[in-house]
Amino acid sequence: MSNGPILPLRLADVSFAAGGRTIIDRISLEIETGPSTIILGANGAGKSVLMRLMHGLLRPSSGQIDWNAPERPGAPRKQAMVFQRPVMLRRSAYANVAYALKIAGIPEPQRGALVRDSLESVGLSHLARRSARVLSGGEQQRLALARAWALHPEVLFLDEPTASLDPSATREIESVIKAFDAAGTKVVMATHNLGQARRLGDEILFINQGRLVERAPVEQFFSKPQSAQAAAFIKGELPWT
Amino acid sequence: MDLIRRLLLLVAWIAASPASAQDKFIVVASTTSTEQSGLFGHILPVFQKKTGIQVRVVALGTGQALDLARRGDADVVFVHARSAEEKFLAEGHGVKRFPVMYNDFVLIGPQSDPAQIRGGKDILEALRKIKTAGAPFVSRGDRSGTHMAELALWKIANIDIEKEKGPWYRDTGQGMGPALNAAAAMDGYILADRGTWISFKNRGNLAIAVEGDKQLFNQYGIMLVNPLKHPNVKKDLGQAFVDWVISPDGQKAIADYKIGGEQLFFPNAK
Amino acid sequence: MSEALSAALALLVGLDSRLVEIVLLSLRVSLSAVAIAALLGLPLGAAIAVSRFPGRQAVIVVLNALMGLPPVVVGLLVYLLLSRAGPLGAFGILFTPAAMVFAQSILILPIVAALSRQAIEDAWREYEEQLRSLGAGRMSAALTLLWDTRFSLLTTILAGFGRAAAEVGAVMIVGGNIDGVTRVMTTTIALETSKGDLPLALGLGMILIAIVIAVNAAAHLTRELAQRRYG
Numbered sequence: 195m196s197n198g199p200i201l202p203l204r205l206a207d208v209s210f211a212a213g214g215r216t217i218i219d220r221i222s223l224e225i226e227t228g229p230s231t232i233i234l235g236a237n238g239a240g241k242s243v244l245m246r247l248m249h250g251l252l253r254p255s256s257g258q259i260d261w262n263a264p265e266r267p268g269a270p271r272k273q274a275m276v277f278q279r280p281v282m283l284r285r286s287a288y289a290n291v292a293y294a295l296k297i298a299g300i301p302e303p304q305r306g307a308l309v310r311d312s313l314e315s316v317g318l319s320h321l322a323r324r325s326a327r328v329l330s331g332g333e334q335q336r337l338a339l340a341r342a343w344a345l346h347p348e349v350l351f352l353d354e355p356t357a358s359l360d361p362s363a364t365r366e367i368e369s370v371i372k373a374f375d376a377a378g379t380k381v382v383m384a385t386h387n388l389g390q391a392r393r394l395g396d397e398i399l400f401i402n403q404g405r406l407v408e409r410a411p412v413e414q415f416f417s418k419p420q421s422a423q424a425a426a427f428i429k430g431e432l433p434w435t
Numbered sequence: 436m437d438l439i440r441r442l443l444l445l446v447a448w449i450a451a452s453p454a455s456a457q458d459k460f461i462v463v464a465s466t467t468s469t470e471q472s473g474l475f476g477h478i479l480p481v482f483q484k485k486t487g488i489q490v491r492v493v494a495l496g497t498g499q500a501l502d503l504a505r506r507g508d509a510d511v512v513f514v515h516a517r518s519a520e521e522k523f524l525a526e527g528h529g530v531k532r533f534p535v536m537y538n539d540f541v542l543i544g545p546q547s548d549p550a551q552i553r554g555g556k557d558i559l560e561a562l563r564k565i566k567t568a569g570a571p572f573v574s575r576g577d578r579s580g581t582h583m584a585e586l587a588l589w590k591i592a593n594i595d596i597e598k599e600k601g602p603w604y605r606d607t608g609q610g611m612g613p614a615l616n617a618a619a620a621m622d623g624y625i626l627a628d629r630g631t632w633i634s635f636k637n638r639g640n641l642a643i644a645v646e647g648d649k650q651l652f653n654q655y656g657i658m659l660v661n662p663l664k665h666p667n668v669k670k671d672l673g674q675a676f677v678d679w680v681i682s683p684d685g686q687k688a689i690a691d692y693k694i695g696g697e698q699l700f701f702p703n704a705k
Numbered sequence: 706m707s708e709a710l711s712a713a714l715a716l717l718v719g720l721d722s723r724l725v726e727i728v729l730l731s732l733r734v735s736l737s738a739v740a741i742a743a744l745l746g747l748p749l750g751a752a753i754a755v756s757r758f759p760g761r762q763a764v765i766v767v768l769n770a771l772m773g774l775p776p777v778v779v780g781l782l783v784y785l786l787l788s789r790a791g792p793l794g795a796f797g798i799l800f801t802p803a804a805m806v807f808a809q810s811i812l813i814l815p816i817v818a819a820l821s822r823q824a825i826e827d828a829w830r831e832y833e834e835q836l837r838s839l840g841a842g843r844m845s846a847a848l849t850l851l852w853d854t855r856f857s858l859l860t861t862i863l864a865g866f867g868r869a870a871a872e873v874g875a876v877m878i879v880g881g882n883i884d885g886v887t888r889v890m891t892t893t894i895a896l897e898t899s900k901g902d903l904p905l906a907l908g909l910g911m912i913l914i915a916i917v918i919a920v921n922a923a924a925h926l927t928r929e930l931a932q933r934r935y936g
Binding site (some may be wrong): 462467470471475476491492493494506507508609610611612613615616631634635636637638665667 | 788789790791794796799800826881883884886889896898899900901902
């Protein structure tokens, strides 16, 4: 029995502090289905922590984080996350994707088709039997996307997925993300790369020093930023926090 | 998990070694010097051939061997320290003591002979001279039969060794072999059983200094551990061994054991 | 020294049946002990690595300290357990290879648990976020990491085997060094030394070292090949 879609996700007055520092400062927002959301900000603005709070890897120091329907423990996850550096097990590419399905409780006979589809969708079918950790950085990140995609999650979080990759690998990753977006998955991606935000995003959430400063559709954000920090950031003048 | 089950089977197979799968066996507590003399290697196969019983010898110092039996961990005791054996019997741990054989002790010493006792026939005199000269003397110090014999000899020689020992008296707390090694290393005197001495290969400058004194004879006794006190004792198999050892057959096997043509043990079961 | 070498070579070339029996028993006992220690110690180490509970640091400190358990003390404790006068005496395994396996398992269990705990904890640092993101529970993740770090765990298991194969204190006391039944390489070396038969003891010692080196070389090779294949 399904609990229904997990979106919208609602954050109410969420703060996160660690080591005496406030990293996220009273953020309230709602993530809806549909447009791909870019979390934009300078390094150290708090993007990664915000992503992890939303995905559930961190618990807020105060405030509430609520999904529309809570995920049942033991059921396949409806949200997935791709990290800046892909973390692969010492197994083949195929086996790494199959592992995600195994954790989700998908019975063995059904896994094969799902794995093959996933690898196909990121263009890694020819490397299925290769050991995952000997693949190139770009290939491993594509594999991470395939693994996240295999369960057809409702929400796909991406934390600066191309920050460690070269331009051609970056292009490949971006085209995969665009394809997932087109297929209906809600994409929530953190980046500090303005060009990438523009290419992939439908709306921008601009984070600065742990606060949500501005939220706007992508073109509006870049042409008419409402806040001084956003304007400075776009111009490239925002100090490294 | 299938992997775990397979691992357990593997462990069981590995651990099951053929020799210990014997079903007719007894555990005999004896002394290190007896085992190292090679006597058991000679007489036990004869017994096993005759009866099909495997004798497993755990070799320790006499004190430890008797303690092992007191805890019920042996079926038969075969040692050479009469007073300790009598005490063992008096405590009710043994059924009956049978004399089996005797060997003798020899006083070993360096060729340099600082106490000037070589070639002597009087052990007591020799010990007195060693003490007077303060010549290095190695003691087993481990409550073994040899150790207790040594202590008894000091006493008979009217020396209270506990009080009168000096730096020349080295208490090693070890078996016969290691103690002989120590004596060889420090050119010292030591009381040893003839059997261990004959097979000992690391002699250095050592040689026999005094032998033949009647006081140096070392009597062996065998006892079945009392099944009334220790119900797990294999009393039939153990009794079979005791009976054989004191029988003409066993006594002959003992007498037949020779090293370099020399007989080590002299059977004297009555 | 050359006397020792020729004594060793004579034993090897002659493939003395007693020698073969002793070596096989040594391997049987120590390998069994390692298998048991691995079966129990690897999951234990992994569980501690991924768990958080009050007193965890103390448990880790104690586990690390137990790696240095003196074999002769373990031998004494196991003897008291297995003696007829002791709680497990009725099983009658004292002075048999089973007792030796039991004692050595206890001796090397802390080594396997402590070192695997360290390896898994290091891996957990790398994998934790990703595995939790995928929805893996802690214990399921621990098992996954056990398999993933299998090659460095092989080194851990070898450390355990080395300790077991080289010790004499525990097997001497609980095995009794019985000729043909519980006599292993280390106890034979002790016996021959105390008989003053030093060349023979040295020869046996060299064989023991050679075996340990061979096992380690095989493991090293395995790790190298695995590293190249799996990354």
